[in-house]
Amino acid sequence: MKYVIGCTADERGREAISLALTLARSLADPSTVSLELVHIIRGEAPENTATQSEKTFQQFQYDTAMGWMQRCLDLVPSALDAQIHIRFADSMAGGMLEAVAAFNADLVVIGAASHGPLRRFTVGSVANALLHSSPVPVALAPSGYRPPRLLTRITCALGTRSGSEAVLQSAVEAAAARHVPLRLVSLVALDLSQAQGISNLGQRTQAHSSRVLDEAVSAVAHRTVVTAEVAQGRSIEAAINTLDWDEEELVLIGSSRLAERSKIFMGATANKMLRALPVPMVVVPRYHIAAGSEPAARL
Template sequence: MTYLVSYRPQTDDSGVLALACQFARSEPDTVHALTVVPRGWETSAGAATDGEFETWAAEEGEASAKAALEILAREPGITAEATWVTGRSVPAAIMEQATKLNARLIVVGSGTDGPEGRITVSSKTDRLLHSSNVPVVLAPRGYDPAPGSKINRVTLAFRDDDATWKLLDEVAEICKRAGAELRLLTVALKHRTMVTSPVRGDEEVVYAKLLDQVKGAQQEALAHLASRGVEATVDVARGSSWAYALGGVTWTDGDVLIVGSSRTHQLANVFLGSGGAKIVRNSPVPVIVVP
C-alpha cells in the first residue's frame, strides 16, 4: 500500500508532499508522488508533431518526478518514490495508478487560485471526488506543517447517522494505531432571522433544542467509544455561516478533519453532499473525504 500524491510542480505547492509525509510518519508506508502529463492526440505515424510532443511529455514528467524526489529527500524517515504517466484525463489516470499501487489515500493540493490557508476544489479534483473509491485528502493552499511532524489529532465531522457511526469505529481504530487524539465535531448552524419576524423567539427555542440533541448524540458516541477503550473529546461549531462556525473552532498543527460522503448517494465512491462540500471549502486544516 502507499500514499499516492498528485504532484504538479507548476502549482508551487510542496505542502501536498509534506502532508503525505505526515500521514506516513503516523502510519508508516511509502509516499508515491505521481505527475500526470497530458497525452497528445492521435497523429499519423511518423508525424513530427507527434514525436515532439512525446519528447516534451517525457521531459516534463522526468523533471517533475525529479523535483518531487528532491523535496521528499528532505523529509526525515520517509520511504519515497516518484513516477509520471500520460493521460487524457488527470482524475482517471490518478485512479488507475491508485488501483495499481493499492493506495490507501490519494492526496491532492488546492493549486494557486484559491485563498491562502483554505481548500479550493478544482474541476479536476471535483471529478476525482465523484469517481474515487479511495479516501481523498485535500490540502489547504500553502500548507506548511512543522518539519518531521505527524498527524496529532483527527476531527470527525459527526452527523449522528448510520454512515457516520460506522465511520466512527473505523476512525477510532486508526487513531489508536497512529497514537492520534480523536475529536467529534458537529456543525450546528443558526440561520439568521429578520429582526421584524414574529417567530424569532420560537426559532431561538428550536435552536436550543437542536443543540440539546447534538450534545445528547455526542455523549452517546463518547460512551460507545469508551466501551471500546477509546478516549475522545467533543465540540460544536456554532454560527450563522459555515465559515464563521468552523472559524470558531480551535485548530492546531497536526490536525486533520474527516468528512464522510453523502448518505443519499448510492454508489460506493466519494461524493460530497452540500453540507460536506461546505465543510471542505471552509476548513482551515486538511480534509479527508471518505467513501
C-alpha cells in the same frame, strides 16, 4: 499501505507531498507506508501517438516532467519508501483514478487549486472530480499549507445520517495508529432569527454527540483519548469558526448520502466546510472498506 500523491510542478504539488509526509511520519511505524508520487500527462504515451510531431511533443513533456519529478522525490526522507511515476491519460482525474487502482492505494493526496487564498481551499477540476468519484479516501492540503513534522490531533466531523460509522471508524483507526487524540465534532447551523425549536435542536445534537462519543471510546479500546464538541452558528462556516484549531491537526469527514457505496460524493455540508477550514481535510467514501477487506480506512 500506499498513498498515491498527485504531483504538479507548482506549490500545489509540493503541498500534497508535504501532507503525505506528515501523515506517514506521524504513524507509529512509517516504514509501513509506500509513497507513489504520480504525475499525469494528458494524451497518449509517445510510443502510441499517431504522428511524429505528436510523439516528439509527448516525449518532451515526459522528459521535462521526469526532471522535476526527481526533485519531488528529493523532498522525501530516505527512511520512507517512495517511487515516482509518470502516466498518460485522457484526463488528469481519470489518470489519478487509474493510478489508485493500479497501485491498490489506500489514500490519494492532492493539493488545493493554486489560486486559492492562503490557508484555505479552492477546489480545482481534478480535485472536484476525485471528491465525487474516488473509491478511496482523498486527503486535500489547503493552499499555503506549511506542514508540521507530526500530527497532534485528528478531528472527525460527524452527522446523524446513516453511513457515519465508516468515517468514525476511519478516524479512530487513524488516531490510534498515530497515538494522537481524537476530537469528534457535530456542526449545527442555526437560524438565530427563529428562536423556537433551537433549544430542542441543540439538545438533540448534544445527545447525538454523547452517543457517538460513547461508541468511539468503546471502539478505540484505550488506544487514544477521545473528546466531543458541538459547534453552533448561523452557518456551517460560522460554526467551524467557533472551534479552536490546532495547525498540526487534520479533519476527517464522510461522504454525502448520495454517494454510491464505497465511493466519495461531496455533500453541501462538506463543501461549506472547505470554505472555512484552516487545516487539511480527508474525505472518506460512504460505507468504505479499505484494501484487504478491513472495515476502516487506512490513512
